[in-house]
Amino acid sequence: xxxxxxxxxxxxxxxxxxxxxxxxxxxxxxxxxxxxxxxxxxxxxxxxxxxxxxxxxxxxxxxxxxxxxxxxxxxxxxxxxxxxxxxxxxxxxxxxxxxxxxxxxxxxxxxxxxxxxxxxxx
Amino acid sequence: xxxxxxxxxxxxxxxxxxxxxxxxxxxxxxxxxxxxxxxxxxxxxxxxxxxxxxxxxxxxxxxxxxxxxxxxxxxxxxxxxxxxxxxxxxxxxxxxxxxxxxxxxxxxxxxxxxxxxxxxxxxxxxxxxxxxxxxxxxxxxxxxxxxxxxxxxxxxxxxxxxxxxxxxxxxxxxxxxxxxxxxxxxxxxxxxxxxxxxxxxxxxxxxxxxxxxxxxxxxxxxxxxxxxxxxxxxxxxxxxxxxxxxxxxxxxxxxxxxxxxxxxxxxxxxxxxxxxxxxxxxxxxxxxxxxxxxxxxxxxxxxxxxxxxxxxxxxxxxxxxxxxxxxxxxxxxxxx
Numbered sequence: 262x263x264x265x266x267x268x269x270x271x272x273x274x275x276x277x278x279x280x281x282x283x284x285x286x287x288x289x290x291x292x293x294x295x296x297x298x299x300x301x302x303x304x305x306x307x308x309x310x311x312x313x314x315x316x317x318x319x320x321x322x323x324x325x326x327x328x329x330x331x332x333x334x335x336x337x338x339x340x341x342x343x344x345x346x347x348x349x350x351x352x353x354x355x356x357x358x359x360x361x362x363x364x365x366x367x368x369x370x371x372x373x374x375x376x377x378x379x380x381x382x383x
Numbered sequence: 384x385x386x387x388x389x390x391x392x393x394x395x396x397x398x399x400x401x402x403x404x405x406x407x408x409x410x411x412x413x414x415x416x417x418x419x420x421x422x423x424x425x426x427x428x429x430x431x432x433x434x435x436x437x438x439x440x441x442x443x444x445x446x447x448x449x450x451x452x453x454x455x456x457x458x459x460x461x462x463x464x465x466x467x468x469x470x471x472x473x474x475x476x477x478x479x480x481x482x483x484x485x486x487x488x489x490x491x492x493x494x495x496x497x498x499x500x501x502x503x504x505x506x507x508x509x510x511x512x513x514x515x516x517x518x519x520x521x522x523x524x525x526x527x528x529x530x531x532x533x534x535x536x537x538x539x540x541x542x543x544x545x546x547x548x549x550x551x552x553x554x555x556x557x558x559x560x561x562x563x564x565x566x567x568x569x570x571x572x573x574x575x576x577x578x579x580x581x582x583x584x585x586x587x588x589x590x591x592x593x594x595x596x597x598x599x600x601x602x603x604x605x606x607x608x609x610x611x612x613x614x615x616x617x618x619x620x621x622x623x624x625x626x627x628x629x630x631x632x633x634x635x636x637x638x639x640x641x642x643x644x645x646x647x648x649x650x651x652x653x654x655x656x657x658x659x660x661x662x663x664x665x666x667x668x669x670x671x672x673x674x675x676x677x678x679x680x681x682x683x684x685x686x687x688x689x690x691x692x693x694x695x696x697x698x699x700x701x702x703x704x705x706x707x708x709x710x711x712x713x714x715x716x717x718x719x
Contacts, residue, residue: 280710283710283714286714287714287717354713355713355717358709358713359706359709359710359713362702362705362706362709363706365702366699366702366703366706369698369699369702370699373698373699
């Protein structure tokens with residue numbers, strides 16, 4: 262159980278960091294890249310933790326993936342609620358759509374590969 | 384004098400060969416099948432309220448060797464308690480002195496009928512794995528089957544698999560995975576049976592499914608790898624719907640993936656040292672194929688490797704592509 266949660270948290274941290282790093286391609290926020298990567302990783306670690314706990318009780322791959330999608334969407338919405346400090350704009354779609362896919366990926370990866378790792382380690 | 388019709392003669396013969404079960408607890412229901420030396424009857428066991436299959440010796444046995452052989456078959460089966468092997472319930476003698484044993488009555492098609500059905504490749508392979516597991520269990524208990532073929536395997540209505548007809552089974556002293564030393568041979572003088580090749584009472588098995596060393600009558604050299612050969616032939620049959628051609632590597636057949644053909648070829652190697660070391664190694668190889676992992680018997684090229692990895696991780700790859708497309712689109716449109 263702990264290994265599954267650990268796996269989900271690790272995948273979440275890696276994908277969250279990668280998602281945050283894509284902000285480097287946006288010149289207007291490039292100077293805040295460190296904060297963005299850190300917050301994005303934190304968001305995905307929380308998502309990974311929730312997905313890992315859920316995956317410890319639920320065996321169905323589709324259910325875990327959908328749970329990941331929902332968690333990713335909700336956490337991304339919380340992030341998107343705070344406006345851009347410079348422009349005051351909200352970037353709901355720009356944050357929520359990739360966030361949801363990252364959540365889906367963490368959920369799917371945990372369901373598909375997390376069990377194997379837990380089993381082989383046991 | 385009145386002549387009897389053919390039908391009447393058949394009925395008379397059938398009645399004459401029907402076993403007298405008066406001193407047993409069983410009630411005869413009918414005949415299921417007939418082999419070279421035994422007939423299998425369907426019987427009712429009223430004390431437990433279940434139907435059983437009774438295997439009864441059905442040829443003259445003045446020396447008593449065949450009775451010993453049938454009793455030994457029952458005792459070998461009795462020590463093989465496994466879901467993939469039909470359990471023996473009872474052994475005894477009929478009032479006329481014939482030996483019989485009662486075993487689980489198995490309903491369902493034989494493996495050859497199952498193979499002809501519309502079962503998918505993974506379903507066929509999972510059925511094959513259950514066969515291999517039963518045989519591996521027998522090997523672990525020091526028993527070689529020596530007559531594995533589709534006709535001797537039943538597939539139950541719930542997908543359960545039962546390896547039948549252990550009449551040629553051989554018990555080896557030090558476990559079947561070791562080269563057989565002194566053995567408790569369940570053979571002896573054997574009357575010819577349909578589809579079985581006999582000679583000097585030593586060459587026993589079925590052509591096409593019999594390992595070369597078994598066909599040469601090298602009884603002392605038989606071990607788990609001889610059954611692995613037969614399992615390879617059964618696998619080929621499950622995939623190609625025909626027995627493998629004798630004397631050479633298995634021929635390519637429509638719809639049979641090359642890695643599985645390579646698995647068959649390795650199991651069917653003429654030199655037993657070239658085969659899988661035991662049934663479990665064959666089981667592991669099939670599991671690898673089902674999991675989308677690399678099969679050890681097959682060396683794949685880069686394109687085949689890419690195709691296999693794509694097939695194994697298709698969903699994850701498409702999710703990553705979807706993420707990259709979305710993220711790329713957002714960056715592209717935000718930058719305009």
